Amino acid sequence: MQTISIVIPTMNRLESLKRTILYIAQSTVLPLEVIVVDQSSDNTEIEATKEFLEKQSVNCKYVHNDEPSLTKARNTGMLYVHGDLVIQMDDDVDVKPDTLSSILNIFSNEKIAMLAGVNEGFNSKHRSLIGFLFWKKNWRKRNIGHVVKSMYGRFPEYITKETSTEWAMGFFSVYRVALIRKWNLKWDENLTSYAYAEDLDFSYSYFKKAKNEGLKCIMSSLVIVKHNVTQEWRIPSRKHTYMIINNRHYLRRKHFGNSPLSKIAVCWADWGEYLRRLLKNEAAKDWKDAMTGNPL
Structure with missing residues (x-):
């Protein structure tokens, strides 16, 4: 059976992180490891984070980055990954008990290279015609996840059991570790701090490589998580x-x-x-x- 590693960058959001880890610990299939890359500067919070992770039933590894950078944190986390699959996720996401087992089932198909997580409450019936008018969406590709030339990533209008996508959102996405390393892909560290669109950049680069090798990138109604979008700490x-x-x-x-x-x-x-x-x-x-x- 394939194994799953999880990488979670975090900074100044201990309560959100705690909730996320506790949800992961309730999974019917546990990950091989959860790698937490902390960018907090407050020593009290750093020690509290370490103490919390040490007490968990799931195997957690704490790593600290001095420089606050989401892309650096994701790249740092990848250095410690030992699993076959890696979930890159945010620190404010609730997974369901069967999320990881569903991922393993999906990736038993060797043609699947990437899975984009779907947020709970996704409204597949909403259509913004203004988005098409201002080239933020592509009408021809409206039934798949796609990237437009104006550099927006867009979800399809409907998500089924297996829906093609050209990109994945950073709050929850799954990749084959061997392919990331084979293609020497990294999160672009020119995108600093919160690094808006780092997820689109990395996943779209990954998608193009996968497409060239006849592999599929998908999102699925079988893997739906809840992105809480915590207000605990956010960029101005x-x-x-x-x-x-x-x-x-x-x-x-x-x-x-x-x-x-x-x-x-x-x-x-x-x-x-x-x-x-x-x-x-x-x-x-x-x-x-x-x-x-x-x-x-």
Whole structure:
């Protein structure tokens, strides 16, 4: 039987981490290891995290990174992975008792290379026509998970037992360790701090490699988790807004080079998001400042 390693980056969110670990410990099939990469700077929280992990029935390994960086944390975690499969997940996710066993069943098919987790409550019937208008979604690919030239990752309209995808969200995604190492893939450390879109970048790179080898990347209604999106500690909203725009422009160049269509798509999608925020009164000024290069 294949084995599963889990990598969980965390920083200043001990209560969220505790909940996540306790849910994992209730799995019908336990992981080989849970590698927690902590980026907290408070010594009291660091010691409390170590103490909590030492008391768990599931095999937990504590690793500390001094520099707060989600991409560095994910790369660091991979150095300690011994399993056949790796789940890269956030520290605020509830898994079901059968989540890991379902993953093992899915990956018994050797053609499956990647599994993207689905968040509980996913509304498959919601369709935003504005998203298609501003090139944040692709109409032709609307029935699969896909990446558009404006550097947004999009879920399909409907998710079945096996639905193709070109990307996976970072809160919960599963990869074959041997393929990550074979293809020498790493999370891009040019994406710093919270590293918005690091998940899209890594999973889309992985998908392209898998596609070239005739392997499949999927999401499945059999693997649904609950992403709690904790408010215990989060990046300030204005900084996050600047990160969204800057990182998407960087990734557009990385994945599509000097493609004029991709450049137009990113800019057009930016204006579409500005319009949406303006209409909903959602920090539209921050978005426009970031678009026009005003200082943070």
